[in-house]
Amino acid sequence: xxxxxxxxxxxxxxxxxxxxxxxxxxxxxxxxxxxxxxxxxxxxxxxxxxxxxxxxxxxxxxxxxxxxxxxxxxxxxxxxxxxxxxxxxxxxxxxxxxxxxxxxxxxxxxxxxxxxxxxxxxxxxxxxxxxxxxxxxxxxxxxxxxxxxxxxxxxxxxxxxxxxxxxxxxxxxxxxxxxxxxxxxxxxxxxxxxxxxxxxxxxxxxxxxxxxxxxxxxxxxxxxxxxxxxxxxxxxxxxxxxxxxxxxxxxxxxxxxxxxxxxxxxxxxxxxxxxxxxxxxxxxxxxxxxxxxxxxxxxxxxxxxxxxxxxxxxxxxxxxxxxxxxxxxxxxxxxxxxxxxxxxxxxxxxxxxxxxxxxxxxxxxxxxxxxxxxxxxxxxxxxxxxxxxxxxxxxxxxxxxxxxxxxxxxxxxxxxxxxxxxxxxxxxxxxxxxxxxxxxxxxxxxxxxxxxxxxxxxxxxxxxxxxxxxxxxxxxxxxxxxxxxxxxxxxxxxxxxxxxxxx
Numbered sequence: 001x002x003x004x005x006x007x008x009x010x011x012x013x014x015x016x017x018x019x020x021x022x023x024x025x026x027x028x029x030x031x032x033x034x035x036x037x038x039x040x041x042x043x044x045x046x047x048x049x050x051x052x053x054x055x056x057x058x059x060x061x062x063x064x065x066x067x068x069x070x071x072x073x074x075x076x077x078x079x080x081x082x083x084x085x086x087x088x089x090x091x092x093x094x095x096x097x098x099x100x101x102x103x104x105x106x107x108x109x110x111x112x113x114x115x116x117x118x119x120x121x122x123x124x125x126x127x128x129x130x131x132x133x134x135x136x137x138x139x140x141x142x143x144x145x146x147x148x149x150x151x152x153x154x155x156x157x158x159x160x161x162x163x164x165x166x167x168x169x170x171x172x173x174x175x176x177x178x179x180x181x182x183x184x185x186x187x188x189x190x191x192x193x194x195x196x197x198x199x200x201x202x203x204x205x206x207x208x209x210x211x212x213x214x215x216x217x218x219x220x221x222x223x224x225x226x227x228x229x230x231x232x233x234x235x236x237x238x239x240x241x242x243x244x245x246x247x248x249x250x251x252x253x254x255x256x257x258x259x260x261x262x263x264x265x266x267x268x269x270x271x272x273x274x275x276x277x278x279x280x281x282x283x284x285x286x287x288x289x290x291x292x293x294x295x296x297x298x299x300x301x302x303x304x305x306x307x308x309x310x311x312x313x314x315x316x317x318x319x320x321x322x323x324x325x326x327x328x329x330x331x332x333x334x335x336x337x338x339x340x341x342x343x344x345x346x347x348x349x350x351x352x353x354x355x356x357x358x359x360x361x362x363x364x365x366x367x368x369x370x371x372x373x374x375x376x377x378x379x380x381x382x383x384x385x386x387x388x389x390x391x392x393x394x395x396x397x398x399x400x401x402x403x404x405x406x407x408x409x410x411x412x413x414x415x416x417x418x419x420x421x422x423x424x425x426x427x428x429x430x431x432x433x434x435x436x437x438x439x440x441x442x443x444x445x446x447x448x449x450x451x452x453x454x455x456x457x458x459x460x461x462x463x464x465x466x467x468x469x470x471x472x473x474x475x476x477x478x479x480x481x482x483x484x485x486x487x488x489x490x491x492x493x494x495x496x497x498x499x500x501x502x503x
Contacts, residue, residue, distance in 0.1 A: 008447075011187045013436045016194035017454075023199075023474070024458055027465040035470040042473035046317035049480060051301050053324040056483045058298050061147045063490055064351050067154075072497045073348030077154075077339075078161035084344040088353075090253050093260035094341050096358050098427040099149055099334045100141070101259070101420025102208045104365050105413065109395030111137045112370030113377065113388045120307065120315065130374045134282055135289030137370060139297050140320065141362040142290060143355050145327040150354045151486050152335025153342065155493040157350070161343045163496070166439025167336065169193045169485060173492045189485060193332045194435050196482055199475045200329040201428040202458035207393075208421035209233045209459065212414050214393040218401075219410045229463050236418060237456030240425040245445045255426075259419040266413060267368050273403045274372035282374070283367035290363070326472070328479040331486065336434070337427035373399050425455055 027034045067073065076082060084091065115133030122128040155172045165171040170186035177185060209232040216232075217224035243255060271279055300316070302308055307315045342350055373384050373395065387398035400409045432451040434440070 007437045007440055009190065009436055009438045012190045012194060015187070015191040016198065016436075019195050020198050020458065024461045027470065028461055031465045038470040038474035041477050042317075045476050045480060046314060046321055050316055050321045052480065052483060053321050054299065054301055056487070057144050057148065057324050060151045060486070060490070061143060061298075064147050064150055064355060067494075067497075068348050068351035072501065073346065073351075075347050075497065075500070076162070077157040077345050077347065077350060078343045082161070082344040086253065086341055089260070090257055091341060092353070092357055093256040094253060094423070095338045095354065096361065097256040097259055097420055097423035098337050099146070099330070100358060100362065102204050102417065102424060104141070104362065105396060105417045105420065106207055106211055106393065108365060108369040109373045109384065109399050110388055110392045111140070112366060113373055113384065113395060116374055116377065117385070118311075130378065131285060131289060133374065134286035134366065134370065135293055136297070137366050138286055138290040138363050139294070140323045141366065142359040144298070144324065146355050146358050148324075148327045148331050148486070149335045149338060150351060151490055152331045153338040153354070154347065154350065155489040156336050156339035157342050158493055158496070160339065167339070167434050168439040169489070171439060173488045175496055176488060176492050190435055192478065192482060192485065194432060196329055196478050197333040197428055197432055197435070198455065198458060199478065201333060201425055201455055202462060203472055203475065204330070204424055205233065205236065205421055205455060205459040206462045208417055209236065209463065211393040212417055214391060215397050215410055215414045218394060218397045219407060226463060230460050233456055233459045233463065236422060236425070237452055239418070240422040240429065241449055241452035243422055243426045245448055255419055256423055259416055259423065262412065262416045262419070266409070266416065267365060269409065270372055270403065271368045274368065275375040278375045279368045279371045282371035283364060286367055287363055325476040325479045328482055328486070329475050333428035333431045336431045340430070369396065369399065376402055425452070428455065
C-alpha cells in the first residue's frame, strides 16, 4: 500500500479531490443557494464569452482538417513500424461508447422534438420545423464534438506513443514550458483535467441513471424515486468497477463490441417497424441541411440578439454554447481514452475516422429514432409530445410504446444505456488512474476501485441534492479555462510535428 501511495501525484490528487468534494458538499448543504449561484455564473459566461466557445470550436475543426490533409497526415501515432492494436470495428465501438452513447439515447427523441416544438427560425409544429430540427440536431452531434475530442486525443497519442512521454496534459505541453520551474503550472493543468473528468463523467452517469429509472417506471411500474435512481447508480458503479479491473482488452473491448451490435440492431428494429421511407428521406434531407447551413451555424453567435428577442430567452446559451461546453467538459476522458486505443494509426486515418464515422452514425441514429418520433407526432400521436414535455428522460420509451414488442425493446434500450454509461465510466476511470499516478500505467486494482467509488459517490450526491442541472451550469466555469489548455495542446503538437519534419 505504501508503494501505491508513493506512485500517486499527491498535489494533483488532493487538489482535485478537495475542489470536487467542496462543490458537491456545497450543493448538498445549500442546494437552493448553489443553484442560484450556478445560474448566475452560467448567465454571465454565456453573456460575455459565448464567442469564445464558438471561435474555439471552429479553430479546432480547421486545425484538424489542416493536419489531416497536410504532409503531417502520414505520420503514425507510434513508431513507424507500429500497427493498430484493435480492429477497426472494435476501435470505433470503444470510441463511440465512451464519447456519445449515453447522450444519443438520452437526446435521441428529446432534441429533435424540442426543436420541432420550439424551432429556431420557422413556425412550430410544421414540416419546415421538422426539417430544421433535424439539421440543427445533426449540427450539435456531428463534426464539432468529435473534433473537440480529437483535439485532446491527437496530442496525447502522438506524444505518448511516438515521443514516449507520460500521458499527462503537462507532458504534452512541456515543449512550450520546459524546465522544473513550471511545476506549479503542470500541477494546475493536471488538476484541472482531473476535475473536469470527474465532473463530466459524474453528470453523464447521473443522466443515464435518471433515464434508466424512468424506463423502469414506464416498463415495470417501479416508482421513479430518488432511491431507485441511487440503486441504479450503485449497480452501475459495481459493473464498471469490474469492467475497469478487467482492463481495456478483456473488459471495455468486449462490452463495447456487444453494445455496438445492440445499438445497430435497435436502429434496424425502429427503421423497419417505424416510418421507414420517412426516416430515409429525413436522413438525406437532414444531411443536406446540415451541410448547407454548416458555416452559418458554426459562426452564429446571435450578435444582434434577433433570436433572443423573438424567443424571449437566450437560445444560443441553452443549446449550441451549452453543447460546446459539455463536449469540452467530456473531452479529457474521452480524448485521452481514444488516444489510448489509437496506437499505430496514422494521423490522417485517425482524424478522418474520428470526425466522419461517428458523425454519420449520429445522423443515422437521429434520423431513425428522432425522425420516427417526429412523424408520429405529425400524425397526431400526442403521447411522445406529452412524454417529452413532462420528462425529457421518457421520450425514447414513449416512442417504443408505439412499436411492436414494447416490453422487449424498452428492456433492451435500458440494457444498452446501462452498458453505454458503464463503458464511459470505465474509460474515465482508466484516465483518472493514469492522471493521478504521474502518468504511469498502474496494474493494481486499488486506484481503479478508488476512482470508481468516487465517481459513483459524486453521481449519488448530485441526484440526492437535485443538482445535476446546476452542476452542468457551474461546470461551464471550468470549461472556459480548458479551452486555453486545448489550444496549448494543439500548439505544442503542431510545433513538435514541424520539428520532426525538419529532421
